[in-house]
Amino acid sequence: MNSRFTWFNATSLTLGFVFLYLPILLLVIFSFNESRLVTVWAGFSTKWYVELFQDEAFLDAALVTLRVALLSATVATILGTLAAVVMIRAGRFRGRTLFSGMIYAPLVMPEVITGLSLLLLFVAIGIDRGFWTITIAHITFSMCYAAVVVSSRMVTFDTSLEEAATDLGCTPFQSFIKVTLPIMAPAIVSAWLLAFTLSLDDLVIASFTSGPGATTLPMKIYSQVRLGVTPQINALSTILISVVTLGVLTASFLTRRAETKRKADELLAGS
Amino acid sequence: MNISPNKKPSARFAPWEDPAQKPLVRFGNVTKRFGSFTAIDNISLDIYEREFFALLGPSGCGKTTMMRMLAGFEKPSEGTISLGGEDIADIPPYKRPVNMMFQSYALFPHMTVEANIAFGLKQDKWPKQQISERVEEMLSLVQLTKFAKRKPHQLSGGQRQRVALARSLAKKPKLLLLDEPLGALDKKLREKTQFELMDIQEKLGMTFVIVTHDQEEAMTVASRIAVMDDGKLIQVATPEVIYEYPNCRYVADFIGDVNLVEGRISSKTEEMVKLAWAEGQGDIDISNKNGCAAGENACLAIRPEKVHVTREEPQDVDNKIRGVIHDIAYIGNLSTYYVKLGNGQIFRAQESNRRRLANREFTWDDQVWLSWRNTAGVLLQK
Numbered sequence: 001m002n003s004r005f006t007w008f009n010a011t012s013l014t015l016g017f018v019f020l021y022l023p024i025l026l027l028v029i030f031s032f033n034e035s036r037l038v039t040v041w042a043g044f045s046t047k048w049y050v051e052l053f054q055d056e057a058f059l060d061a062a063l064v065t066l067r068v069a070l071l072s073a074t075v076a077t078i079l080g081t082l083a084a085v086v087m088i089r090a091g092r093f094r095g096r097t098l099f100s101g102m103i104y105a106p107l108v109m110p111e112v113i114t115g116l117s118l119l120l121l122f123v124a125i126g127i128d129r130g131f132w133t134i135t136i137a138h139i140t141f142s143m144c145y146a147a148v149v150v151s152s153r154m155v156t157f158d159t160s161l162e163e164a165a166t167d168l169g170c171t172p173f174q175s176f177i178k179v180t181l182p183i184m185a186p187a188i189v190s191a192w193l194l195a196f197t198l199s200l201d202d203l204v205i206a207s208f209t210s211g212p213g214a215t216t217l218p219m220k221i222y223s224q225v226r227l228g229v230t231p232q233i234n235a236l237s238t239i240l241i242s243v244v245t246l247g248v249l250t251a252s253f254l255t256r257r258a259e260t261k262r263k264a265d266e267l268l269a270g271s
Numbered sequence: 272m273n274i275s276p277n278k279k280p281s282a283r284f285a286p287w288e289d290p291a292q293k294p295l296v297r298f299g300n301v302t303k304r305f306g307s308f309t310a311i312d313n314i315s316l317d318i319y320e321r322e323f324f325a326l327l328g329p330s331g332c333g334k335t336t337m338m339r340m341l342a343g344f345e346k347p348s349e350g351t352i353s354l355g356g357e358d359i360a361d362i363p364p365y366k367r368p369v370n371m372m373f374q375s376y377a378l379f380p381h382m383t384v385e386a387n388i389a390f391g392l393k394q395d396k397w398p399k400q401q402i403s404e405r406v407e408e409m410l411s412l413v414q415l416t417k418f419a420k421r422k423p424h425q426l427s428g429g430q431r432q433r434v435a436l437a438r439s440l441a442k443k444p445k446l447l448l449l450d451e452p453l454g455a456l457d458k459k460l461r462e463k464t465q466f467e468l469m470d471i472q473e474k475l476g477m478t479f480v481i482v483t484h485d486q487e488e489a490m491t492v493a494s495r496i497a498v499m500d501d502g503k504l505i506q507v508a509t510p511e512v513i514y515e516y517p518n519c520r521y522v523a524d525f526i527g528d529v530n531l532v533e534g535r536i537s538s539k540t541e542e543m544v545k546l547a548w549a550e551g552q553g554d555i556d557i558s559n560k561n562g563c564a565a566g567e568n569a570c571l572a573i574r575p576e577k578v579h580v581t582r583e584e585p586q587d588v589d590n591k592i593r594g595v596i597h598d599i600a601y602i603g604n605l606s607t608y609y610v611k612l613g614n615g616q617i618f619r620a621q622e623s624n625r626r627r628l629a630n631r632e633f634t635w636d637d638q639v640w641l642s643w644r645n646t647a648g649v650l651l652q653k
């Protein structure tokens with residue numbers, strides 16, 4: 001450990017982490033609590049998990065959430081990739097700056113506003129709210145994240161690779177499929193994982209755009225909590241946290257690995 | 272610098288001298304602009320089938336741009352490029368019978384060496400058996416058989432360059448564009464690969480256009496060399512002509528070593544030009560190959576190896592000047608003597624070292640005579 005690791009640094013680091021993770025840790029611990037009381041420890045048990053998996057309503061909500069997340073992440077990744085390709089590749093066309101600016105805008109838009117405006121849209125065109133409206137709404141906002149992730153990799157993509165493929169007989173479409181996509185794959189996968197986790201833990205937009213019969217897990221948790229926190233909720237939250245953490249970690253791992261590999265390649269190429 | 276060994280004296284290959292020959296590639300007044308910057312400036316050029324054509328010039332003069340226009344990645348801003356008599360402006364790269372080796376190699380990082388080389392063949396739907404045979408052949412050609420299963424990032428720079436070369440050669444295209452194909456190789460391997468390229472080119476009757484920074488390489492491999500500067504063609508000729516009869520100071524200076532003597536033409540006859548070059552020195556005789564008129568300023572270009580250094584005043588020579596040895600550059604087989612003339616100019620003369628260093632004839636500050644024949648140099652207009 002180097003000399004800069006002082007008493008002060010250690011304390012602030014610990015405090016920071018405690019601040020961040022203590023609530024989550026408590027939640028996880030109490031999900032294994034024997035007692036129904038959320039604040040009194042009465043021994044280890046997994047009964048709340050068992051109970052959770054026997055609760056029809058929860059299972060339904062989980063299924064909806066999962067389907068929404070899978071579908072919206074997939075569509076958002078496809079659209080986001082296309083948007084990234086256009087933004088990076090199309091060169092200077094009229095309105096390019098406007099277009100790329102508009103892609104990023106929803107990232108900083110308050111969720112309430114996104115949700116509200118989507119709700120107004122769905123009401124205006126008269127779609128029944130439910131599974132599909134949530135999915136569409138999730139595609140809308142997670143697509144921007146996907147576009148950002150993919151385009152940050154696209155910037156460093158060496159276009160002479162595509163030229164080489166065309167030179168060897170590929171049409172532009174074939175060279176995109178055979179060369180560009182495989183090289184971009186790590187970025188696309190991490191974009192998908194990001195979109196997936198975003199959809200999984202979204203509450204605000206889903207609440208605005210859902211209808212009867214389509215309740216996502218975060219909505220379910222929220223409505224339950226208003227009646228009081230149960231250990232069941234803790235168990236459910238623990239599961240959600242695990243899934244989201246896994247997704248985020250995988251995404252950042254993939255990005256990092258692709259980045260180091262690219263750097264190594266460049267280093268060698270430059271030598 | 273020596274003249275290429277591959278020119279066979281019999282059956283001289285010179286389609287550019289035959290007006291009945293149709294060129295394979297024709298640049299017709301081609302200009303290429305990037306925004307307001309003119310990268311290629313009104314170039315007209317014919318390249319014939321089976322030629323090994325070299326583009327030579329300083330960095331940024333537009334060599335790669337010429338190649339990219341031939342491959343189809345750039346469109347000329349003005350003028351036409353035709354291939355086999357057909358305007359290729361609207362033919363996309365993947366339909367041209369042209370392959371290019373990229374200066375940056377552009378190897379596919381997600382594929383093995385093997386897969387990189389097979390890529391174009393698979394694209395052309397060759398049978399599997401033939402693909403693997405051709406890949407095998409290409410790998411042994413570039414001496415990478417051992418590395419077939421590696422990915423590009425596991426190779427050294429020179430090895431990658433050879434993969435790129437193998438990949439572009441694999442399809443045996445009608446026209447192959449090589450953008451500095453051997454720059455990252457060591458001298459031995461480079462020379463070997465040069466001869467192999469010449470061999471392939473001759474055997475398969477392909478046409479090669481090569482970009483190189485290495486003038487010796489251009490001299491060795493090329494049937495003709497185009498010297499470029501700043502988007503323009505300065506001289507297009509065989510290596511011999513470029514070396515012996517450069518058409519301007521730029522070419523003379525760019526290719527090999529040269530002594531340039533500024534002066535004024537004092538007299539001119541049918542076969543001889545006299546160049547007055549310094550006060551109190553005799554005029555230099557130059558056999559008249561150039562259209563300079565008497566009284567004009569001109570410049571003599573003479574290669575160091577054509578100038579002899581002797582201790583005694585030479586007899587029976589056309590031109591001789593006295594000087595003092597200023598510096599000696601010993602490069603093994605040759606020594607270059609930097610001789611200071613009466614007017615302060617440094618003149619370079621090159622002698623081969625037939626004797627050992629210890630027995631060398633001259634040393635610093637020796638008084639010597641420089642001499643050369645009047646056919647040895649060329650007169651260049653200002």
Ligand SMILES: Nc1ncnc2c1ncn2[C@@H]1O[C@H](COP(=O)(O)OP(=O)(O)OP(=O)(O)O)[C@@H](O)[C@H]1O
Nearest residue numbers: 305308310328329330331332333334335336337374
């Ligand atoms: N896409 C482009 N946009 C703008 N300028 C360009 C572009 N491509 C090339 N140029 C310019 O055109 C000129 C010629 O470039 P080119 O790549 O043909 O040079 P080169 O002769 O191959 O040089 P080198 O020997 O360094 O490879 C350069 O000044 C370069 O900056």
Ligand SMILES: [Mg+2]
Nearest residue numbers: 334335374450
């Ligand atoms: Mg170049």
